[in-house]
Amino acid sequence: MLSSKGYLSAKGTVNQIELGKDLLEYYSEELLVYLNCELKIGDNNCWLRLITSKHRSIFHPLKHILLLLFLNKSIDDIDEIKGEKYLPFGNGKYPCLNPAAEHYKQLCIDDVTLGRERNRGGKPRGLFECLLCGFSYSRIGPDNSEEDKYRYNKVINFGSVWFDKLKKLNEDGFTNKEIAKKLNVGVHTVWRYLNGFERKEIPKVSNKKVQNLKQRWLQLIEQNPTYSQNQIRNLDKGLYSSLYAIDSEWLKNNSPKSTVYSKGNKRVDWSKRDKDYLVQIKYAIEKIENLSPPQRVTLNRIENIANLSRLNKNLDKLPETNDYLSDKLESIEAFQLRRIKWAMDEIERSGEEITYSKVVMKANVYKASSNILDEIKKALGLDS
Numbered sequence: 247m248l249s250s251k252g253y254l255s256a257k258g259t260v261n262q263i264e265l266g267k268d269l270l271e272y273y274s275e276e277l278l279v280y281l282n283c284e285l286k287i288g289d290n291n292c293w294l295r296l297i298t299s300k301h302r303s304i305f306h307p308l309k310h311i312l313l314l315l316f317l318n319k320s321i322d323d324i325d326e327i328k329g330e331k332y333l334p335f336g337n338g339k340y341p342c343l344n345p346a347a348e349h350y351k352q353l354c355i356d357d358v359t360l361g362r363e364r365n366r367g368g369k370p371r372g373l374f375e376c377l378l379c380g381f382s383y384s385r386i387g388p389d390n391s392e393e394d395k396y397r398y399n400k401v402i403n404f405g406s407v408w409f410d411k412l413k414k415l416n417e418d419g420f421t422n423k424e425i426a427k428k429l430n431v432g433v434h435t436v437w438r439y440l441n442g443f444e445r446k447e448i449p450k451v452s453n454k455k456v457q458n459l460k461q462r463w464l465q466l467i468e469q470n471p472t473y474s475q476n477q478i479r480n481l482d483k484g485l486y487s488s489l490y491a492i493d494s495e496w497l498k499n500n501s502p503k504s505t506v507y508s509k510g511n512k513r514v515d516w517s518k519r520d521k522d523y524l525v526q527i528k529y530a531i532e533k534i535e536n537l538s539p540p541q542r543v544t545l546n547r548i549e550n551i552a553n554l555s556r557l558n559k560n561l562d563k564l565p566e567t568n569d570y571l572s573d574k575l576e577s578i579e580a581f582q583l584r585r586i587k588w589a590m591d592e593i594e595r596s597g598e599e600i601t602y603s604k605v606v607m608k609a610n611v612y613k614a615s616s617n618i619l620d621e622i623k624k625a626l627g628l629d630s
């Protein structure tokens with residue numbers, strides 16, 4: 247209710263001063279004093295501040311009525327609004343607005359990062375980041391219609407797919423003006439990027455998103471253990487370019503190595519190395535086990551997270567590490583079961599009824615053996 251009048255920040259706090267001033271102007275000080283409802287703007291004990299904060303106190307009905315009249319709402323509206331979370335951009339998903347991407351206008355952005363405008367009366371501002379192509383944009387809210395979802399105020403980052411398209415169009419001989427039209431930007435932007443003025447811009451992708459991208463890259467490697475870096479890259483060029491732009495060093499360290507060179511016969515203290523590795527892999531495994539959705543605990547993934555390579559080649563010299571690993575590495579079945587448990591937890595948390603088909607879908611175990619599928623039935627009491 248307060249949000250629709252612009253008194254609520256994106257984080258959900260009430261702009262007390264603005265609200266107080268406007269209320270005072272609306273009713274006049276004399277009237278409020280006469281009604282014994284005078285305002286002490288800026289005072290923590292002012293009734294207006296208390297009534298609009300989370301409160302357990304009871305207020306004179308007159309105070310509620312004054313506020314409601316001012317907000318131009320009837321008392322009937324309260325139930326409708328009570329308990330509703332403030333979502334200035336509605337619920338996800340949100341579209342990617344990168345005209346260079348194949349998924350243009352498709353709903354592939356899961357969530358929005360909320361902020362607040364400093365200069366426009368504290369209006370909410372959303373940051374929308376597409377993980378598929380690195381394109382991100384911001385929009386001042388709140389949204390008033392479904393069409394608002396397809397509007398942005400500013401492109402924060404164009405991303406690698408957009409860059410590639412720009413280069414391609416340029417090579418294909420389109421004029422800057424034509425390119426600008428195709429990519430939905432001003433000609434000056436095309437010019438700036440083509441002339442390398444923006445080359446060094448580091449994509450401002452948030453940490454969580456970067457982690458997600460890295461996770462996807464590691465997953466591709468794991469699913470294709472025999473592939474070279476180039477082959478992996480061809481599976482998802484957008485992902486590769488995003489990561490290359492964001493953290494090329496990481497990408498270098500976490501790609502299949504083409505050739506492994508032996509560095510001579512330096513003496514290695516294997517016992518010390520065993521202890522060091524153990525600490526590192528324990529940490530990595532804990533990290534993997536806490537991922538949601540769950541990821542299988544595999545040697546490859548552990549190596550990547552712990553930044554160790556060729557661990558399996560030396561396991562015979564690393565007894566403690568080896569023992570711990572053989573205990574923790576997950577078979578496909580063990581992983582499927584863990585995923586099923588996770589799926590049930592997730593469905594339960596969403597308040598939905600847990601059904602067999604929902605669990606299979608959420609856990610992504612369509613192709614699991616009948617033993618595994620029977621476990622779901624058992625868990626749901628469907629076995630006879």
Ligand SMILES: [Zn+2]
Binds near residue numbers: 344347379
């Ligand atoms: Zn995109």
